[in-house]
Amino acid sequence: MSKKIATIIGATGKQGRAAINVFLQKPEYLVRGITRNADSSAARALKARGVEVVQADLNDEATLRVAFEGSHVIFGTTDFVPGFVQYGSERGRDIEAEQGRNVARAAQATPTLEHLIWSTLPSTSKISNGKYACPNFEGKEAANDFIRTLPDLLAKTTFVLVGWYDLNFNYPCYKPVWVEAANRYVVIGDYDPDATLVYIGDVEKNLGPFVKAIAEQPEKTKNGAIVFAYTDTIGFEELLKRWAKAKGKEAAYVSTSYEIMGVLYPEWTKLADMTRWMGDYKDTYWSYKEGEFLSYKDLGIAISDFVSMDESLKYLEIA
Numbered sequence: 112m113s114k115k116i117a118t119i120i121g122a123t124g125k126q127g128r129a130a131i132n133v134f135l136q137k138p139e140y141l142v143r144g145i146t147r148n149a150d151s152s153a154a155r156a157l158k159a160r161g162v163e164v165v166q167a168d169l170n171d172e173a174t175l176r177v178a179f180e181g182s183h184v185i186f187g188t189t190d191f192v193p194g195f196v197q198y199g200s201e202r203g204r205d206i207e208a209e210q211g212r213n214v215a216r217a218a219q220a221t222p223t224l225e226h227l228i229w230s231t232l233p234s235t236s237k238i239s240n241g242k243y244a245c246p247n248f249e250g251k252e253a254a255n256d257f258i259r260t261l262p263d264l265l266a267k268t269t270f271v272l273v274g275w276y277d278l279n280f281n282y283p284c285y286k287p288v289w290v291e292a293a294n295r296y297v298v299i300g301d302y303d304p305d306a307t308l309v310y311i312g313d314v315e316k317n318l319g320p321f322v323k324a325i326a327e328q329p330e331k332t333k334n335g336a337i338v339f340a341y342t343d344t345i346g347f348e349e350l351l352k353r354w355a356k357a358k359g360k361e362a363a364y365v366s367t368s369y370e371i372m373g374v375l376y377p378e379w380t381k382l383a384d385m386t387r388w389m390g391d392y393k394d395t396y397w398s399y400k401e402g403e404f405l406s407y408k409d410l411g412i413a414i415s416d417f418v419s420m421d422e423s424l425k426y427l428e429i430a
């Protein structure tokens with residue numbers, strides 16, 4: 112019997128590697144990985160593991176159409192960060208939105224496609240009635256809205272909302288800074304210390320069980336169902352303290368004004384906004400209620416399948 116093809120966007124990145132690892136374990140699939148540079152060391156490592164590496168660019172729909180040919184499953188993600196770093200938050204948001212629409216149009220034009228597993232985030236603006244508009248969420252939601260206008264594609268789509276990476280401690284606005292006189296790390300910001308983070312931790316390890324469960328339960332997860340990929344929920348300051356404890360140190364959150372944040376981390380305040388937004392949705396899942404999304408419990412994933420918070424924080428590297 113001929114094998115099915117699972118095509119993974121962002122195959123050299125964290126989320127993509129999680130999906131690659133899942134489909135390489137499934138003998139019924141040939142695994143195809145998309146990258147912009149098929150000669151990079153990451154791409155060569157994929158080839159060595161039996162992945163068919165294909166060169167394509169999220170900014171170029173024509174290349175995606177070719178890369179998707181014959182695919183039965185596509186794991187899709189866009190990348191907000193390069194556009195944000197190069198051009199700032201507004202253009203970064205727009206670039207990501209267009210990347211998502213490119214994926215949607217190319218997926219729609221792939222007749223063999225059965226399932227689009229679409230890693231994304233919702234609109235902070237819609238949820239907060241315009242109080243926030245976090246660029247790393249809004250571009251993704253623009254693409255989600257576009258998918259919702261394509262009924263054939265929507266019927267094949269699972270929206271996967273990916274929770275808070277522990278790697279976010281590397282972003283300037285969240286980075287713990289050592290203060291010798293205080294003998295502790297500090298994070299300075301204008302956050303609600305109890306802002307609830309819907310947390311996935313080690314995304315490369317912990318996204319995999321979600322992708323596997325989604326692929327194995329298409330009847331439950333297609334038709335535009337929302338899967339919320341998180342392993343825990345935790346307050347912002349509490350997470351900082353858990354990280355410090357895992358490292359055998361002390362840490363404190365130091366509150367400042369939004370204006371001072373703008374001086375400390377100019378453009379990065381746009382990424383800080385997501386935590387300010389989460390402060391308005393304490394003890395909820397970003398305003399989603401249970402029953403409006405599928406959690407790991409709904410998908411039958413055991414909590415023991417995940418790397419625990421303490422374990423992932425212990426090995427987290429902050430550059």
Ligand SMILES: NC(=O)c1ccc[n+]([C@@H]2O[C@H](COP(=O)([O-])OP(=O)(O)OC[C@H]3O[C@@H](n4cnc5c(N)ncnc54)[C@H](OP(=O)(O)O)[C@@H]3O)[C@@H](O)[C@H]2O)c1
Binds near residue numbers: 190279
């Ligand atoms: N930080 C969080 O808490 C969090 C939570 C949820 C979602 N996210 C989102 O996750 C996304 C990043 O995913 P990740 O963590 O897996 O990133 P990553 O580890 O930095 O990898 C990025 C991947 O995207 C690929 N890529 C980037 N630009 C591309 C382009 N123009 N065309 C084709 N491929 C491209 C890269 O491939 P090559 O370099 O090999 O081409 C690489 O494989 C961002 O959009 C971010 O907003 C983050």
